[in-house]
Amino acid sequence: xxxxxxxxxxxxxxxxxxxxxxxxxxxxxxxxxxxxxxxxxxxxxxxxxxxxxxxxxxxxxxxxxxxxxxxxxxxxxxxxxxxxxxxxxxxxxxxxxxxxxxxxxxxxxxxxxxxxxxxxxxxxxxxxxxxxxxxxxxxxxxxxxxxxxxxxxxxxxxxxxxxxxxxxxxxxxxxxxxxxxxxxxxxxxxxxxxxxxxxxxxxxxxxxxxxxxxxxxxxxxxxxxxxxxxxxxxxxxxxxxxxxxxxxxxxxxxxxxx
Numbered sequence: 001x002x003x004x005x006x007x008x009x010x011x012x013x014x015x016x017x018x019x020x021x022x023x024x025x026x027x028x029x030x031x032x033x034x035x036x037x038x039x040x041x042x043x044x045x046x047x048x049x050x051x052x053x054x055x056x057x058x059x060x061x062x063x064x065x066x067x068x069x070x071x072x073x074x075x076x077x078x079x080x081x082x083x084x085x086x087x088x089x090x091x092x093x094x095x096x097x098x099x100x101x102x103x104x105x106x107x108x109x110x111x112x113x114x115x116x117x118x119x120x121x122x123x124x125x126x127x128x129x130x131x132x133x134x135x136x137x138x139x140x141x142x143x144x145x146x147x148x149x150x151x152x153x154x155x156x157x158x159x160x161x162x163x164x165x166x167x168x169x170x171x172x173x174x175x176x177x178x179x180x181x182x183x184x185x186x187x188x189x190x191x192x193x194x195x196x197x198x199x200x201x202x203x204x205x206x207x208x209x210x211x212x213x214x215x216x217x218x219x220x221x222x223x224x225x226x227x228x229x230x231x232x233x234x235x236x237x238x239x240x241x242x243x244x245x246x247x248x249x250x251x252x253x254x255x256x257x258x
Contacts, residue, residue: 197232
C-alpha cells in the first residue's frame, strides 16, 4: 500500500459524501490543501511565520491533518469556528458533540477534547508556583478551564502564608444558572488542610461576571463565618468571559466588599 500524502484530501467515513453538484448544476470539487498556494497552506505558513500567524481555522486544520471528500481540513476548521463563534465556545463541547460535527469521526473527536484539556493544564501548571495574590492571577489560573463550563462550578483555592497554592477543591457543580453551598462546606477543607487562607471562585456561564444577589449574600455569610473561625477569606472571584460590555472577572476584594 502506498503512503498517503498527509496534506492530501482523504474521505472520512463519518463525513458526508460530496456528490459533485447541487441544485444549480455541477460544481467543481473543493480545493485540496496541497493545491493551495504555498503561502496559504497552514503547515508551510506556520514554519515560515510561526503559529501566531495562523487563523483559528488554520490551527484546527493542522490538528485535523486531512479533510473529507466534501471539504478540506481548513474548510472543516472554518465551519466549526463559524458555527460555534470561537475556540472558547468550541472548547465547551463534549466528545459526543465533536463527533456529531461533519467531517469529525470518533478519533478526531477524542483528540480534539484532549487538545483543549492539555491547553488548560499547561496554563495552570505555569502558575502553580506563583503567589495567587491578585484576581488577575486567579483568573489566569482558572479562567481557561472555567470559561469552558456550561454549568456553574464553585471552587476553593487553598493557599499558604505566601499565597502559594496548596490545592484546589470543587465545592459544588450547579445548574446552568446557579450554584449553592453552605459556609460550613466551604470552610471545612480550609480547616482540614490547615490553610492560611482561601479564595472562593465560581463561574458565570453567561459570560457576565456581575454578582447576583445570591453571590453577594453567600459572600457576606462566608465572611462572617470566616471571621468567627479566624480564617483568612482573601477574595471571591467570579469568572466570566471578556467582552466590550463587561470585564472578564469580578473581584469582591477589588470592589471593597471584602
